[in-house]
Amino acid sequence: MSSPDQNQEQDQKQDQEQDHKQKQEPNQERNQEPRDEKDATKEEVKEEKTEEKKEENPEEKKEETTEENPEEKKEEKTEEKTEDKEEKKIKKEEKKEEKKEEKKGSWKDFIYNPRTGEFLGRTASSWGLILLFYLVFYGFLAGMFSLTMWVMLQTLDENVPRHQDRVSSPGLVVRPHALEISYNRTDPTDYNQYTQQLHELLQYYNDSIQEQNDLCLVGEYTEQDDEPVKKVCQFKRSTLRQCSGLPDGSFGFEEGKPCIIIKMNRVIGLKPEGEPFINCTAKRDTPLQMQYFPPEGRLDKMFFPYYGKKAHPDYVQPLVAVKLLLRKEDYNVEQTVECKVEGSNLRNSDDRDKYLGRVTFRVRVSE
Missing domain, CATH: 2.60.40.1660 (Na, k-atpase alpha subunit.)
Structure with missing residues (x-):
């Protein structure tokens, strides 16, 4: 039979062992995390080195491209150019036709626009107002001219001119x-x-x-x-x-x-x-x-x-x-x-x- 003192000592040991295990587990996790980060950095360095190698060897790429047929490339380029030219011509013709249609439409709309009811760019009320203005304006000018002429004629003698432009001695x-x-x-x-x-x-x-x-x-x-x-x-x-x-x-x-x-x-x-x-x-x-x-x-x-x-x-x-x-x-x-x-x-x-x-x-x- 064990004494109670011994039981207490065993319990204390067990508690200490559990505490020690709990302390070791986060340390292990911490040690694993930097290892993963190191592996990722190593992979990135490897990729950069492979890219540098690719850039350092452009001649190899050139050789690879030169190995292809240059005549085929030229033919492909000429075909692309001709296709581009034809597309440009088509686009120009389409633009010209659009402009012609726009001009025809604009002239017709300028003469008479059925949507707005405008004739030569003005509505009926606008034409009426501007014609009324010019009628009053030119009527006023004609009245002023007639008045000044009448006043001038009142000062003249119909028989003898006021200012004679002829010489005093006859020819x-x-x-x-x-x-x-x-x-x-x-x-x-x-x-x-x-x-x-x-x-x-x-x-x-x-x-x-x-x-x-x-x-x-x-x-x-x-x-x-x-x-x-x-x-x-x-x-x-x-x-x-x-x-x-x-x-x-x-x-x-x-x-x-x-x-x-x-x-x-x-x-x-x-x-x-x-x-x-x-x-x-x-x-x-x-x-x-x-x-x-x-x-x-x-x-x-x-x-x-x-x-x-x-x-x-x-x-x-x-x-x-x-x-x-x-x-x-x-x-x-x-x-x-x-x-x-x-x-x-x-x-x-x-x-x-x-x-x-x-x-x-x-x-x-x-x-």
């Missing part, structure tokens, strides 16, 4: 309307054009027409500023006598002694001072005989001033006819004649204007 013109008169006196068809122009000019000076006009005071101005209807002074065609075309319908062209009619341009309000007359001279060594109608080529003051086309509609300006008394030795020779307004304050020697107060013409008669 001279000749009839027939030609600065070079050349004809054969034995051939009527050669000078008919000249005589016809003179007849057309003098038909307004026929005595039957001029007798309806007023007899004015010779040598005095006919001033009519305050009269609403301006009277016209008589200038009868018969006062031109041999150059009137009444006794001689050829105006002296047939006999080789042509008549040239000189008239002065109209200038509104012109009142020449002194006693104006027309004087003609031939540019040659010996003087050329001439005959004036009216006598001395006078331009009477009673035909001045002129009040304008509206206030003075039946006005006729005074004329001076010059008959060139040519002789046989003057035939077939060009005669240069210059006529000027003299005896007044009218200008006749301005080098910038050769027709201001003067005129030059040439005559050549042959037989």
Whole structure:
């Protein structure tokens, strides 16, 4: 029989052994865990070494690839390129067709879009508003323009212009309307054009027409500023006598002694001072005989001033006819004649204007 003390000692030993076993078990687990981690790291190192070996031997890979047929590779590449090109062409054609369809659709939609009801990009209400705006805007502009024109016209005189752009001194013109008169006196068809122009000019000076006009005071101005209807002074065609075309319908062209009619341009309000007359001279060594109608080529003051086309509609300006008394030795020779307004304050020697107060013409008669 064992004593109780012995039993207690055995129990204590057993307890100590159990405690020792429990302490050893976690230590074993701890020792196993680092071993597993070491094995994993070893495997990773092996894999890295194998990869390095693969990278270190690219020549072997090249040799492997070169062992394959290069011709087959080239054929494969060319086939791939052609396929890529064909695919690109197809895609381009598809894009072009899509663009054309989009354009057609966009033009149709721009003209009239049935979805939104727009015509040329605007709805009916939008068109109505913009048309109303432009109607009001342009109506306002037209009204302003009409108002300004009306105000301006109220300040103007319909008979006399406020600003005259014409010169104060008139110019001279000749009839027939030609600065070079050349004809054969034995051939009527050669000078008919000249005589016809003179007849057309003098038909307004026929005595039957001029007798309806007023007899004015010779040598005095006919001033009519305050009269609403301006009277016209008589200038009868018969006062031109041999150059009137009444006794001689050829105006002296047939006999080789042509008549040239000189008239002065109209200038509104012109009142020449002194006693104006027309004087003609031939540019040659010996003087050329001439005959004036009216006598001395006078331009009477009673035909001045002129009040304008509206206030003075039946006005006729005074004329001076010059008959060139040519002789046989003057035939077939060009005669240069210059006529000027003299005896007044009218200008006749301005080098910038050769027709201001003067005129030059040439005559050549042959037989």
